[in-house]
Amino acid sequence: MSGHLSVGDRWRIVSLYYDEGNNVHEIANLVGCAIRTVYRILELFEETHNITERNGRGRHMALNNDEIYTLRQILYRYPNETSSNIVNRFLRRTGQLVPARTIRRYRQMLGFRPVHARTQAFITTIHAQQRLDFCLSYATNQWRNIIFSDEKAFVVDVSGVVYYIPRGRQRPIHFQSQVRYRVAIFGAVWYNGRSNLIFINDRTNTTTYVEYLQEALNGHLHRLRHYHFVHDRPRWAHTTLAHDWLESNHIRCMDDFPSVSPDLNAVESVSSWLNKYVQSRHPNSQRHLERLVQRAWNAIPQVVIRGYIRHIPDICNQIIANNGWQSIG
Template sequence: MLFQETNDVMERTGRGRLHMLNNDEIHTLQQILYRYPTVTSSSIADRLLQRISLRINPRTIRNYRLSLGFRAVHARTRLNNVIFSDEKAFEVDISGVVYWIPYGRPRPTQYQHQVQFRVTVFGAIWYDERSNLIFIGDRTNTTTYIQHLQAAFHLRLRQVFGYYFIHDRPTWAHTTLAHDWLRNNRISCMDNYPPVSPDLNAIESVWG
């Protein structure tokens, strides 16, 4: 751009010939591209300026990205390495209650729910397998929860190395001891989702 007052010539951003990088500069650019695969060309240009004090316009960065073999693709969400776990309480009540009433009197209109048997079941599923079903008779705490995990996965722990673990965030599962057990068995606990979110936990549809 030419300024009439001073006749100083300044380079206008995005115009003129593309800047040519030398081998060392290209190597630095590649390192940044590999380390930050999701950032924009403008952000790459800023990082390059911080690293080697060289200002390159984003259009040049885009061209170098293509020439170095980088292509834009959409990330694929993989669910075949996610473990969905949950516990479910089942109740067996008394059904078909017979009332003996005098002849001619109306039938009872109120029925009091009577639980005959109650059991809590813990289980987990993943892409092509499931855990053992654990029947829980007593109340659960952190210690018993870890015991349930050990019994549920048992011989399948090697199959789920490197997997992600989702639970419905009960208090006994969201503890340091529980997280340490998962970490020691190379399982990552996913806690960055809403605490009550059955739509995000596939096992909710299994219980029926």
């Protein structure tokens, strides 16, 4: 096994693979090591439940392998607790008192990063039951013949900050008068490709929605025969006109896709990626925002899209475990 990786790096490889679902190629890029090194560490962990072949390899750590494993379990179970609270939980589990700064150092070393919680649409009991029924039916699906689609709006306020919001959702009152630039788009992704990106200039209705479908999927239809189509249930997406167009092109609409379920639509994660790309480049005009959105759509790697789609069975299992309520993401 390569000796240049620290114990922390090796535990991070285990975490990225088992806890976050990354493949070995992605892990090698994230950690900065050879693919064969990732394979060897994962094989060693599966065989020995450890990540070192003998004592003394890697940088000296304050915690041993068993303690790091215990800490990792605590961090995953209690993701929103402070380092001081983790200290107490770690003490009860191991009998060892460590400083909060040590917890923070290991938390960073193991690949944990601070994030804000995602906004989740309000779910009623009826919605939860629909989500549960859907996930029970499709949890084992590989999702490789599904087209995920949606409309999104990218907005830049007077401070130059980009927000991404579902098209049609009302912005907060304090934000409405501050809009400088706004771009609405329609797009779709699937396991081995993505649609043409459509810029929306007018209100969407039943007729214009079918036009978006035609423009977005133009040039791709021959590869999408017998696929299933997902849209986050706006009224104009589930009409006879839209269904007839999809069926005429041998695409079946997934009518049982549940309401208020953006966590099950991979294009939502794609939109988040696009938003980060656009925001980091600070659009300074309407035209600049449009160019950045198009550039982001072209730039997102297909392997990233595949990762979002491969994650959906995990989302389904989380929803099943929560009886239809929110997933962790």
